[in-house]
Amino acid sequence: MRVLVTRALTPRIETILRAEFAAEFRERDAPMTLAEARDALATYDALLPTLGDALRAEAFTGPIRAKLLANFGVGVNHIDLAAAKAAGLAVTNTPGAVTDATADIAMTLLLMSARRASEGERMLRAGGWTGWAPTQMLGAHVTGKRLGVIGMGRIGQAVAKRAHFGFGMQVAYASRSPKTLDVPATPLPLPDLLAQSDFVVLAVPATPETHHLIGAAELALMAPHAHLINVARGDVVDEAALIAALQAGRIGGAGLDVYEHEPHVPPALIALENVTLLPHLGTATEEVRDAMGLMAVENLRAFRDGTPLPNAL
Structure with missing residues (x-):
């Protein structure tokens, strides 16, 4: 053989x-x-x-x-x-x-995006930090906030457990069918989940049905302070629509481990401060x-x- x-x-x-x-x-x-x-x-x-x-x-x-x-x-x-x-x-x-490692990266991105960690590190490395100040780089609080998980398979459930039991987050999810879960979570239609969540994590497989699942219309439903986290596959998100939403400040930020045309990452995405970018480290x-x-x-x-x-x- x-x-x-x-x-x-x-x-x-x-x-x-x-x-x-x-x-x-x-x-x-x-x-x-x-x-x-x-x-x-x-x-x-x-x-x-x-x-x-x-x-x-x-x-x-x-x-x-x-x-x-x-x-x-x-x-x-x-x-x-x-x-x-x-x-x-x-x-x-x-x-x-791959379940636990991918869920860990999802929480890494969520926290980094919320707390502006990448932006802060860039500022420090560039010599721009002049010391602690009460209003410097204020980010989003995570504990107790509302998490929406899109795709409640193994990875989605692992993310939900970390978020709820580790950070006291209120979890909702959108899935093809209701799930029997060992973490408190509320099933919601996708539009309601997007509108009600402070953080949205994508954990769906890449299929023809999930291609550009999140586009301009879906991003418009998210709250202006909400963050989108993608640890699924890059083409689940319409990358051009996401860049436009981030440039216009229509959502609070994004954390991405995957990209629509890997390994190409659009320069317009790299130029943004309100997005955290990792080089597909999910299982690394x-x-x-x-x-x-x-x-x-x-x-x-x-x-x-x-x-x-x-x-x-």
């Missing part, structure tokens, strides 16, 4: 993959191009791809040897699932392993990346052994 791993992984996971599967690794630590994806699908039995790899519908139009895409990550918006399955490939992902700890890799390995083992795939999509 020939296995291609499309990106460099942690040492622990690379060691396992080489030992068990004699896996081959691409030399470029960058997303696969469409041409590379087509060649890989024609050459290998299984691929371990990840975010950004060009596994669009066009990738599945040529000769195909591969039977498995064992994705490294929970999000699979870089894979055309319908085209992959039509071509006879199974697709798996790594759910669960060695323990979490090891856990993701081990889940991908289990999917490869099951494929090799002809047993049910643990995380089939």
